[in-house]
Amino acid sequence: MFIVELSLRSPGCQFVSLVGCRVLRVCTADMFKNFGVRGLQCVLQRRLPASSVWPLSAGCGQTEGRDRKYSHASGDREKFEGSYHQNNAIRWLGVGTAAAVGAAVFWSWRSEVYAAEKAGPDDVRRDLPTFKNEELAKHKTKDKGIWVSYKHGVYDVTDFVKEHPGGNKILLAAGADIAPYWDLYGVHKEPNVVKMLEKYRIGNIETVFVTNKMDKDDPYKNDPKRNPLLVPASSKPFNAESPTPFLAEAFLTSNDLFFVRNHLPVPDLKTGEVEIGLDGSSKGKKFTLAELKKKFPKKSVVSVVQCAGNRRSDMLKIKEVKGLFWGAGAIGNAEWSGALLDDVLKASGIDLDKVQQKHLQFEGMDKGPDGSTYGASIPIEIAQSLKNEIIIAYEMNGMDIPRDHGYPLRVIIPGVVGARQVKWLRKITLSDNESGSHWQQRDYKGFNSSVDWHNVCFENAYAIQHLPVISAICEPTDDHDVEEDAEEINLRGYAWSGGGRGIIRVDVSVDGGKTWHEADLQPTNQPIYRTWAWTLWDVTIPLPETHGKRLDIVCKAVDISYNVQPDNVEGIWNLRGVLSNAWHRVSVNLHRSSSPPVTS
Structure with a gap:
């Protein structure tokens, strides 16, 4: 048995061991960056005492400082001559093997370097480590390093953040996949930008195949997919606010980044209809989505929808409150389009200016475990003052309203709190009474700072309608x-x-x-x-x-x-x-x- 050792004297060595009847140990420094004949030191070492290691040629035969010079003493000379012919074939076999292995390693390295230079986010870099998502998530700050992933790659962009043309927005993707952020800005997918990102690559992201084992009885099993850039406040029901840096970027908030406020599971509806009627009357008039689009002119209005709890987190700094943890992103501005409510009421034989009822009630199709639906109402005075603005909307920013925002129909009441702008609308009723819904009667009402849960009386408080500046x-x-x-x-x-x-x-x-x-x-x-x-x-x-x-x-x-x-x-x-x-x-x-x- 013999050992052939190939080594380059440089830092950053990489060892490849081929174990068998012969052991070849290959040491490449800087991936054979400075490869050359003079740089390759070959040591043919028989399994003999250390004193019997012989040089192969000038400049070769030194292994880890164990350089022993050939002795011309007659005894040594005779031993050498006696074994020369016996060992010569083995030596040259070793030299040939060493040269072959060196060439193979060099060309393998050269191919690897070439592949690394050509690699992109679509490729797994075998010369780099692989990180789990848990490790990626730990790197969100400059202290720990700012890492992002994109496709197969993991990138340390700490030094790039301050030079990022988009400013601090890149931090929204810190510790996570940057793809949803890039989807908002198509310029990032240009080849030169992707090539620039690859310079910051430090590894590969572990590919995890997740099988969603959803309970068949889970009422949220059919909820829609959401943009991962949304900032979650709860998962069931799903509620999330918009990342605030994007809010000031555009007058109209994009549909997929519009804040989501759900009280119950999201209905999975293919189409819909709305019923218009008077409280106590069984003779309601129904309009399907197709009829609303066909029979009534399309009316559009640009209007804010804001949750009553927007910026609730500021109050939590003072004292505990009950409600979702909202920052400043529970608000959005969109263009809503649909049929004017006043037109639909008139087609149902109702004149808003002449009705005697005091409230206009709205009921949705989202249901709780007990079968009760979400509902709300506005005073008839608000309905009358906004009769040219309230719409039964079926479009949001020129597209079908997304499921999270009320598909197929929702009522839009400009200037009024979002809680009254009922989603998945199925019924509109004129009544002498407010909606009996929990969210009208025992929620979304304001009190002074001395009222707490031990002395609160929801019945005596007015429901929030118009929000303050x-x-x-x-x-x-x-x-x-x-x-x-x-x-x-x-x-x-x-x-x-x-x-x-x-x-x-x-x-x-x-x-x-x-x-x-x-x-x-x-x-x-x-x-x-x-x-x-x-x-x-x-x-x-x-x-x-x-x-x-x-x-x-x-x-x-x-x-x-x-x-x-x-x-x-x-x-x-x-x-x-x-x-x-x-x-x-x-x-x-x-x-x-x-x-x-x-x-x-």
């Missing part, structure tokens, strides 16, 4: 990093007020509210007293000359009635955490730039 800072996000030597900071956000009251001013401060700057407002193209859409704003503010390591950024909005947001949460805290519209605050970190100073 609100605003939020969408960029930068809380705990964002800003270069310490920056001279100014750019801010963007939204503002809105219920009841159609347009926004006339947004004030922004970077010193906690000591001094204020007026933001630029984007036009809504709606009358100031009938502004159903939100107002997006932006402003660039010089950094204070004296500041610490953090900036306290604040914004507040003023509507056309000169309603302004309160300065603190304490005074408006309530046990359900609704109507949270105090000044919105975020804090950002100032850190020293890692770039060396520019010298002349």
Whole structure:
């Protein structure tokens, strides 16, 4: 038995062992980057005492410092000559084997390097480690490194974040798959961008095949798929808010990033119809989806839908409240299209201006375990004032309404809280009474900060309809990093007020509210007293000359009635955490730039 050892004296060696009747140990440094004949040291070593190791040629035969020179003493000479012919064939066989293995390893390496250079996200890189999703999820911050995955690859983009043209938005994908983020911005899928990303590759993502073993009796088993960029607040029922950096980016919120508020399982409906009638009457008029599209002109309205609990998390900082943990993303602005409710009522023989009933009730097709459905109602005065704006919608931003948002039909009531804009609409009833639904009678009502669960009386409180003026800072996000030597900071956000009251001013401060700057407002193209859409704003503010390591950024909005947001949460805290519209605050970190100073 003999051993052939091929080695290169460089760091970063890689060993390949072929074990059999002969053992070939191959050591490649920097993947044979500097491969050459002089760089290949071949040692033919018979299983003899260490003193019997002989050099093969000049420059060869030194193994780990055990270099022994050939002795010309006669005894040694005779032993050598006696065994020369016997060993010569074995030696040259070893040399040939070594050369063959070296060439094979070199060409194998060359193919591997070539393949690595040509590899992309679609390829598994066998020269890199494989990471589990759990390990990827741990790397979300600059301290631990910012990693993302894309297709088969894992990438460390920590150093790239500060150079990212899209700013801090890339952090939305930190510790997760970046594909949903890239789907929003097609430019990322250009070949040059993908090639640039590959430079940051550190490994492969483990492929996990998940078999969803859904309980056949699970009422949520048929829920639709959702965009993973949504920020979940609960899973069953599914509720999630929009990632705030995207909200200020477009006047209309995209359907797949629009916040989702469900109270019950999502109905899986192929078509639908709505029944119009009077309370106590069995003679209702029904219209199918096809009939609504065919018989009535399509009416469109751009309008905000906002959850009453938007920004509830601010109240949680003061005292515990009951409700989903909403940040500032439980709001969205969309163009809704459908049949005008007033047209449908008239076709049913009902004139809104002449009815004696006091309420307009809406009932959905989403059902709880006891068979009860979601319902809500608005006072008849609101219905009358909005008879040219309330629509039975079947489109959202020019497309069929997604299932999570009410397919096939939902009622859109501009300027009113989202809780009254019933999804999966199946029935509209004029009545002398409010809806008897739990969500009308024992939820979505406001109380003062001294009322808690031991002394609350829902029966005596009015149901929320028009929401108060609100605003939020969408960029930068809380705990964002800003270069310490920056001279100014750019801010963007939204503002809105219920009841159609347009926004006339947004004030922004970077010193906690000591001094204020007026933001630029984007036009809504709606009358100031009938502004159903939100107002997006932006402003660039010089950094204070004296500041610490953090900036306290604040914004507040003023509507056309000169309603302004309160300065603190304490005074408006309530046990359900609704109507949270105090000044919105975020804090950002100032850190020293890692770039060396520019010298002349």
